Amino acid sequence: AQSVTQPDIHITVSEGASLELRCNYSYGATPYLFWYVQSPGQGLQLLLKYFSGDTLVQGIKGFEAEFKRSQSSFNLRKPSVHWSDAAEYFCAVGQDSNYQLIWGAGTKLIIKP
Amino acid sequence: SQTIHQWPATLVQPVGSPLSLECTVEGTSNPNLYWYRQAAGRGLQLLFYSVGIGQISSEVPQNLSASRPQDRQFILSSKKLLLSDSGFYLCAWRFGSPYNEQFFGPGTRLTVL
Numbered sequence: 001a002q003s004v005t006q007p008d009i010h011i012t013v014s015e016g017a018s019l020e021l022r023c024n025y026s027y028g029a030t031p032y033l034f035w036y037v038q039s040p041g042q043g044l045q046l047l048l049k050y051f052s053g054d055t056l057v058q059g060i061k062g063f064e065a066e067f068k069r070s071q072s073s074f075n076l077r078k079p080s081v082h083w084s085d086a087a088e089y090f091c092a093v094g095q096d097s098n099y100q101l102i103w104g105a106g107t108k109l110i111i112k113p
Numbered sequence: 114s115q116t117i118h119q120w121p122a123t124l125v126q127p128v129g130s131p132l133s134l135e136c137t138v139e140g141t142s143n144p145n146l147y148w149y150r151q152a153a154g155r156g157l158q159l160l161f162y163s164v165g166i167g168q169i170s171s172e173v174p175q176n177l178s179a180s181r182p183q184d185r186q187f188i189l190s191s192k193k194l195l196l197s198d199s200g201f202y203l204c205a206w207r208f209g210s211p212y213n214e215q216f217f218g219p220g221t222r223l224t225v226l
Binding site: 046 | 145147155156157159162164170172201203205207209212214215216217218219220222
């Protein structure tokens with residue numbers, strides 16, 4: 001069965017430090033991959049998506065993600081985090097023949113001043 | 114441009130009371146519609162999705178139901194709320210293609226006492 005794993009429940013980084021959030025998926029074909037961000041009490045906002053082409057994808061708010069087929073990964077990165085990046089981040093996988101997205105459990109990002 | 118609305122934003126209801134949450138999408142037609150729930154500190158749980166008027170698929174058997182009386186209206190209901198129904202309810206829509214992202218509403222915070 002298809003699945004998405006975000007191994008880190010919480011991550012704490014200092015403001016200005018670099019960030020990498022991990023996402024691994026299990027899916028037989030080429031997946032459609034998404035990263036969303038959710039601020040407390042808010043809906044989810046799309047950061048970026050990948051479905052073909054260049055495996056390094058640029059998103060909003062200075063985020064990028066790299067699709068690595070050999071590692072079944074789609075990790076999210078940012079070179080320098082800001083306090084406003086504190087939020088929960090969700091990775092999701094879409095499938096050709098399904099209307100649903102398969103969601104990871106989320107990673108909560110905490111920023112130290 | 115497309116907009117998704119949810120109301121109410123916050124709701125406090127006693128156990129055993131009925132529930133009706135409404136979601137409306139503007140600026141698009143024939144969207145796929147989704148209801149999700151987030152329990153405190155948990156990820157996204159897909160409850161229902163709909164690919165057209167009157168077409169509802171249920172992912173989790175429970176005391177909730179959904180209806181789609183109009184193309185851009187999606188309603189989540191319950192006849193008798195349980196304590197375990199408390200959570201953050203999110204509505205989302207998507208163009209009907211697997212590589213399109215889902216767009217989320219602002220959510221409804223439901224507390225059942």
